[in-house]
Amino acid sequence: MPRQIFALKVxxxxxxxxxxxxxxxxxxxxxxxxxxxxxxxxxxxxxHLHSFDIDGRQYGEPDPDGEPPVRDELDVRLDAVVGKGSRFRYTYDFGDWWEHDLLVEDVCAADPDERYPTCPQGERACPPEDVGGLFGYQVLLAALADPGHPEHDVLREWAGPGFDPEAFDPTRATTLLRRFC
Known part of the structure; x- marks a missing residue:
């Protein structure tokens, strides 16, 4: 049986x-x-810390003293907990609280000529780490878009000259996925 590939929208x-x-x-x-x-x-x-919430169950890196308890993500395969049409959540950085909605758009046979994982599509840059969650990111976007904003220069320097909120390169993302995943 060919290997199954999950197409996820994050x-x-x-x-x-x-x-x-x-x-x-x-x-x-x-x-x-x-x-x-x-x-x-x-x-x-x-x-930062992270967790998955799939059908009301929490998965992540277990902490022996942690509350609430989480199931060890190392012991759970994707295809054992979700299927085509499944929706689940990934939360990253419990301070800034970045929630990611994941949808299993399709499950198909692997293309024998393709290497996985891959990221063929996406839009816009991820917010910078430690920006202050949704509110902090909105402030950053407003300041960067308006050179007259009182925080423009400070936040442009903080975000770095290379930060472009509109930029996303799927080829670069795929290269990182193949190198580190």
């Missing part, structure tokens, strides 16, 4: 204009590997 919840990625990953990936896929496809730096 959308950053609540962000306007939308920030999203389409990724193709093997169904046999553990949720730990899917975490790395989301990190590299979105453009995060994996500096």
């Amino acid at each position: 959308s950053l919840a609540g962000v306007r204009p939308p920030v999203w990625r389409r990724v193709l990953v093997p169904g046999g990936y553990t949720l730990d590997r899917l975490h790395r896929v989301v990190q590299h496809a979105m453009g995060w730096r994996d500096c």
Whole structure:
């Protein structure tokens, strides 16, 4: 039987204009590997805690003293917990609280001429780490768009000269996925 590939749409919840990625990953990936896929496809730096919420169950890196308890993401395969049409959530950075909506758009046989994972599509740059969640990101976008904004120069320097909220390069994202996932 050919290897199954899951086509996932990953959308950053609540962000306007939308920030999203389409990724193709093997169904046999553990949720730990899917975490790395989301990190590299979105453009995060994996500096903070994360968790998955699938059908009301939490998955992540277990903390022996943690409340609430989470199931170990290393022990759970993607194809064991979701299928075509499934929706679930990935939360990154419990301070800024970035929620990602994931939709399994399709499940298909692997293309023997393709390497996985891959990120063929997406739109807009991921917010910078530690920007302050949705509110902080809205402030950043407003300041960057208006040279007369009182925070424009400070936030432009903080975000770095290379930060362009409209930019996304699927080829670069795919290269990172193949190197690190």
